[in-house]
Amino acid sequence: MRTDVCVVGGGIAGLAAAARLVAAGLAVTVLEGTDDPGGRARDTRVGGFVLGDGAHLLHTTWPTLRQTISPAELQLGGFAAGVRICSGGGGLSAATEDAGGLSSEERTGALENSLQVHDVVRRVRFGAAPTRPQQTFSALRMPIGTAADKARLSKLLYRLGTTAPERALNGPEHSAADSYAVRGYSAELVDQFLRPYLAALAADEDLAASVRGADWLLRLLVRGRFAVAGAGINALVRELVRRLPNGTIELGVRVHTVRADRVVGGTGEIRARATVVAADPYSAMELLPGLHEPRMRSATTLWHSVDDAQLPFEPDRAPSVLIDAEPGSPIARTAVVSRAAPGLAPPGRALVATTVFGDDGKEPAALDRAVLGRLSHLHGVPQRRWETLDIRHVEHALVTMQSPHNFARPVRLIKGLYVCGDHRDLPNVEGALQSGHRAAKAVLEDLDVRYSPG
Template structure:
């Protein structure tokens, strides 16, 4: 139990990924740190429910192996990232089409050569494999969509233009992306020069999945960062469920650092007051809760709008033959934005002999979500879902903060000396944004405490993705 007289250099309020990442950097710099969490577990929205041997994520956020903070955050070098098959599958007009991320391709000429070379090659869905991190594919193995009549990406020339654009984007410095004029993402796509078919058939459904924003109202800079990560890495999930990331961070902190079941009622620059254990005195306080809880502790802090997300989990003993692919609906013919046989990506998420199909609905859910999702999945996978068993329907009305323009990708984390704030509402509404905000906050705290931090300098810019 936490004693009322317990002293620490820094008290972190909230054991989500931002607060835990900050605690790692603080403790590694020799700063005594206590993390107080009101819930009885860590991770916040990165929670995984266990049901009859299944591991069900409550919010199906997608990660990318290109996220810098997954490499820079202490302790995450032990995180197992399991990638989806390269690129995505697009469902359009009753057919599925492969669309890949051309990391490492040699510009427009190489992209066009790759499209022509693969036009007669057999399609295959790669088996799931474990890698941390994912190495760049050789140029000859860059996945590129096949050209076929009616494909959502258009003609072979259109696909080559898209491949070249993604290749250039993967190699563009982040600072140049952030210097572009800011527009709503949907409006920015319309003026980028790509064919309307490519935008509607590929970029819209992809960005909707990455940003959890079906209407693409997010800042075009956030969209560019999401595409930058997609083009430069692989979409992936943590082995064992989303909770694996925060639990790894918590488990590798010094023993006794994280205290769960402790509700903080007020904060100051040199103390926090808890409902259970009175006042805990310290030299600095970092509020690392979600945006709404942070505003309750820090009056005047802006509360953003939020985007709702619903995740529906089904199981079957006869899974669709899509392998480890992420499947998007290019036609937007139902409530499902993206779906996957997640147990093909991460076998630990389902018991032997069963498959786990996880599907994400963006925006307000339909009145009978499970029925509407089943009907849509039957079309997307081309199979009956009547015998699929529903394991859970998780709806989060405030799943991720909206990032509508103008969106400050680096909102201040230092409110005044001794009082700081971090979370995905301070950067981008992604795991990368949450980790990066914790990185920035810990750097500010160490600077104010006068701690030499030459080995822990914060990355100057964020990189985005969602879920």
């Protein structure tokens, strides 16, 4: 079999590269080892709920995502600006625990009253209005850190919010821990805000991540909003597949040898003018010995449902991403995703996605019990009223940004042989799309094919 370009891997990065190469007029063959394209971007519909292998937290400012699929088609639903950092919560007050018969508004009042109780969760909002990044979440009035902390952080967030995101990624390279010490942040600010935030977004409770990546994540607090796909993350996969001619993707094909001019797998040998390896990082290393090995963390997404009327509203009535800063809590982040994107749940039911990093996936029932005990405090609903819908564990789910980290790792290995994926770029959906486009651009340059994407 002959083709212009053979793409090994049908995840988001591989599909993005293939779609761009097809648009440039090349013949492309995509080899995917599983029965469906999408890689780690998969979801299924169960009883009216849309459940994914990972609670893919997107962002309204990601340009490549918006260029690939319209927010309307993705049914992109935004959360309140920023996040809420949660701590404390040894138990609920009687007013909240016994409020089963109250309306949502009455439960909101009960929750607000319960916040006066010592052992109830404290929520601190971090975030600015997306259209006014100069209001750096009123950093000078936040109840965490010293006066010097507030002044320094406010200045940093103003700079990050009013400049291009590339500025953060092009800064000096240090670990977040070293950089925070140099910046003079107090232990209180680090432990009650910066560390939980990086743990929730980058699985980095040790602050070993590149401070450039950490600052890029901070920028997401003051520009745009975190969001989820109401149509499911598979809507993005379907859009990329739609751009490929029928027969482009071959499923269930295991590849064991790649060269610049050929790929050998379960269906035999495919001759090509170029080969793009878009497999997951560990599969890519098996095919390409010597490739940079990224540090990865497992992720477990626990999907729960509860009567929507039982959930209290936040004081501003906008759904929030909650980050758990309580020591010993298994939860990195949790959110009522159906309030940001109603299409994810049937009417009257709320869908809550909770992310845990680093669990080995061997005792899901025990993990579920621990998570439910904490969710009852974070969301203000007694544990007995929660229903567990599913627990999805992905062993190698997230590429960490451990310092030193290259956020634009080369995609061209030699002429004719390329590699892409979120391990070559930002470790998220946006990075996967960007790396796929960078690989396609390198292929077109080497094959001397002129193409200007619209």
